[in-house]
Amino acid sequence: MLPSETKEMKERIIDVAQGFVQTRGFNAFSYRDLAEQILIRTASIHYYFPKKDDLGLALIQRYRADFEGAIRNIDDAERSPKDRLSAYLKMFLDLSKGGARLCLFAVFSAELPTLSERIQDEVRIFYETNIDWLNDVVSEGRSAGFFSFSGESREVASAIFSFLEGEMLVRRVFPAEAHSPEIPPAIRLLLSWKG
Amino acid sequence: MLPSETKEMKERIIDVAQGFVQTRGFNAFSYRDLAEQILIRTASIHYYFPKKDDLGLALIQRYRADFEGAIRNIDDAERSPKDRLSAYLKMFLDLSKGGARLCLFAVFSAELPTLSERIQDEVRIFYETNIDWLNDVVSEGRSAGFFSFSGESREVASAIFSFLEGEMLVRRVFPAEAHSPEIPPAIRLLLSWKG
């Protein structure tokens, strides 16, 4: 098999693993589950990811990179804070479309004490990246008069993130509900979002 | 052994199991883990809870009952909506003291597809109980002039719950941080909480 295909296989494994993690959690899927889905043997997965922890690490690193790419894309479009935040919220909530999948942050946080230090570190970096970015958007938006709130902008950024993570847990439990609005009313209230 | 001691053993098992669930998740502890902690054999645990699912169900049913008792106690004290909400928030956030333990809702939601229907049903009831109660408090508080917000009170109730669940995940990832204020600033903002 070609080296290029090798790379694809590694990605394919991460793809499937990510699906399992987001639906069942990291501790509730096995190399056998992956192997059956991908149609290879478990030994082949061990070739790419000797330990399950290696797979977990690769998984969250890629997830983090994807996320960072996505917010860089949002910024490159150079829209207003309102539009940037809208795009972020959409991305975030689309992720849990129908409640089928959770953000990796939620899953890994729920299982945190069972995970290795290096994975826990990645989880922390993921959080900080998101809060830093949200903080920028929110404080810029306030300066520009789009948003209005009192107190620390970082506090609001952190509240938005917590709300989104919790909201995903809730949507999973009530998948039938129509969670339609682009911008959750709670966030409009929090920011005194105009328009 | 006396029947009264039997009851204690059942409770003791649930106590220890709940600790494991709140720290590791339901899929990441075993009857062996419980047995070692309690100093009995796994077979004895099966005597009380034939299947692990039976244990999980007993666990969340007791948790739900405890929670309902707690909010009934808050209501019985007949304080203002502000005081009732404060007490609720305190209870909720104390639960995750230092991020060591998560609310069962967060844990079970993260693992939802791996759990039995009857446990999933309990999770839904837990959510609805909390939202109904929060909705009462929040809308009463608005009528009484303590809170001020536009839109549906149920939307705000649901936002508070989502925020709290997400906040627990975050606190677990950053246990060092000082999460001091009795009332999270985000909730003050959301409700235009005066005082």
Place this chain on the structure above:
DNA sequence: GACAGCCTATCGATGCGCAGATAGACTGGT
């Protein structure tokens, strides 16, 4: 008030299957 028969709570032993993991052989492309 004694004894039979049942109930409670625990145990040791064991089954069966799956978990993650490894060693070593095969294969096909360059």
Place this chain on the structure above:
DNA sequence: ACCAGTCTATCTGCGCATCGATAGGCTGTC
């Protein structure tokens, strides 16, 4: 001929679960 990639075969340990045994309390009836 080599090497990446995949396989088969196999290991050890743990997962949940069940069985049959046992020790001792509880009960009702003669």
